[in-house]
Amino acid sequence: MxxxxxxxxxxxxxxxxxxxxxxxxxxxxxxxxxxxxxxxxxxxxxxxxxxxxxxxxxxxxxxxxxxxxxxxxxxxxxxxxxxxxxxxxxxxxxxxxAADVERRDADDTLILMLLCCHPSLTPASQVALMLRAVGGLTTAEIAKAFLAPETTMAQRISRARQRIRAAGATFEMPPEHERAERVPVVLHALYLIFNEGYTATSGPSLHRVGLTAEAIRLTRIAHKVLPQDGEVAGLLALMLLTDARRPARTRPDGSLVPLAEQDRTQWQPDSLKEGLDLITGILSRARLGPYQLQAAIAAVHSEAGRAEDTDWPQIVALYKLLQQVAPSPMVSLGHAVAVAMVRGPQAGIELLAPLEADGRLPDHHRLHAVRAHLLEMAGDRAGAHESYRRAARLTTSLPEQHYLHSRAARLAPEDS
Structure with missing residues (x-):
């Protein structure tokens, strides 16, 4: 070794x-x-x-x-x-x-993921248990990844295991109809793990590379066992296309670089190709799902050599489909940005009004960060300045805070 x-x-x-x-x-x-x-x-x-x-x-x-x-x-x-x-x-x-050991290991890993994502558990417990039991991380490592006290994480994992035992769950592949209900739960847990690794919700670093790598590894295993499942392939493609940008997302000092300003020559070509091949192949033969649509949006970004070459009308169309398949405030937020890039910032700002009244996003920093960006595009420096500052106050990620404060400082009134 x-x-x-x-x-x-x-x-x-x-x-x-x-x-x-x-x-x-x-x-x-x-x-x-x-x-x-x-x-x-x-x-x-x-x-x-x-x-x-x-x-x-x-x-x-x-x-x-x-x-x-x-x-x-x-x-x-x-x-x-x-x-x-x-x-x-x-x-x-x-x-x-044995000759089939690799296949057996993949099957066993998927069974474990299904077991860790038992319906009796909360999403947070499913993620923690999956990282512990399937990912091999210690309780201390999981607590550190999510900036939670180790004792709290240990209690969460212990309660999750007790609930699985109380539910009488057994180590076997569920019947097909039950597996169809449980696989989306596994994918959601993997998605949460990846997102926390790609944009850490708290702490000094933007990325937690170990979490993104683990999410990709486990999703690869799920895809190996379920190669015809469109959503499994879609999630893997989404992860690969998104993670390919990681080298360009931060400067040497760790500060955040937004997508429009990234040096795309730093994007990882192997991950891009694999992700594009996956999503291209699965879209032609699988029932459309939210992960496939998100991967398709990521693919459109990936195919643009420069930010200004992005096919925003196609992204708008994909977001409209995504709103029909899996509506959520975050999907509406992405749609508003895409619309602004096609029809102008005011059109995007108008789409933010329902989100601001929705009740689910008023204290989420991304809503105010998007609003600030669109107000800046529209020339409303004062409004953008205030929205950037509000977004910075709401996020607990230090790289995001620094980026939002820097954007606000560029727009600060001269006498402030």
């Missing part, structure tokens, strides 16, 4: 496989997840000095199984329970490599 990052990546990839083995054989998600975390910690401590075992997944499963056996033995000390536990330990046949 050449370094700490490579070891972390390996353990993160192996975590779902190990957890799936234990849950399948022992049937106790809560205890299995704790045992896996202990095994991962043991590997992170021992492997750098001793070297990675020839079969690292077998090593982890063996260690985790022993931890789980000890735990179950302590909970029920009867001889009969101990014998049952040993009988249920994963067999050598299961641990040995």
């Amino acid at each position: 050449s370094g700490t990052h490579e070891l972390e990546d390996l353990l993160r990839r192996l975590a779902p496989r190990v957890l799936a083995a234990l849950v399948r054989h022992f049937g106790n998600f809560e205890t299995a997840e704790d045992a896996v975390q202990e095994a991962l910690l043991a590997a992170a401590t021992q492997w750098p000095g001793r070297g990675v075992p020839d079969n690292p997944s077998a090593w982890l499963i063996t260690v985790a199984s022993r931890r789980m056996t000890d735990q179950l033995r302590s909970e029920q000390a009867s001889r009969q329970r101990e014998e049952w536990v040993h009988a249920q330990t994963p067999s050598d046949e299961f641990l040995s490599p």
Whole structure:
């Protein structure tokens, strides 16, 4: 193993496989997840000095199984329970490599994601549990990512596991009709993880690259298992096309660069091509959904060599479809910007009025940031100045605060 990052990546990839083995054989998600975390910690401590075992997944499963056996033995000390536990330990046949191991791992990872996104859990709990159980992140890492106290995050994860156990959930692929209901929940959780990584809601950094990378990795797995699902492909395309811009989104000092001002030669060509190929292929054969439409909008931006070459009429049309398929205040906000780019800033400003009266966005910084931008385009410097300042007060992201304050400062009255 050449370094700490490579070891972390390996353990993160192996975590779902190990957890799936234990849950399948022992049937106790809560205890299995704790045992896996202990095994991962043991590997992170021992492997750098001793070297990675020839079969690292077998090593982890063996260690985790022993931890789980000890735990179950302590909970029920009867001889009969101990014998049952040993009988249920994963067999050598299961641990040995198989030709279909990659496919099985992908299936198991999707089952785990479906389990973590059980309908009895809140979206916040689904995200936390998915990052812990499937992503292999520690509770401390998840708490740090979302700027929450570690004790709070630990309680959230613990309650989520207890609810899954109380609901009687089992480690198996749900029937097709139930899976059709659960997959969108998984996609929403992955979308939330990606968004938090791409534009962190709080803290000094705009990006949390580990979260975006994990969201993309898990969405790739879902796409591998469900290649014909248009929304899975659409979400993966959206992530790739969006993340391709990341190198151009910040200056060397970490300050934010808006889309219109980005150096597009810094966009990642491989991610752009993969995302464009995905969305082009799926749009022609799948039922249209919100992630596909968002990916199509991102694709239009990606195909413009310069900001001024953007096909804004096409983006307006796509936003209209998105409003029909999945209406939301954020979709209406994006539509208002696109309309302003086609028909002028006043047309966009008029579309903001319903959002301001809607009740769901009055204290969201993006509404006031968009309003400020459109007022600036319209030549209303005083109005734009005040809206930029209000937006800056409402966001907890330091890079966004700095950007909004800088825009406001450019428009400040000379005697202020």
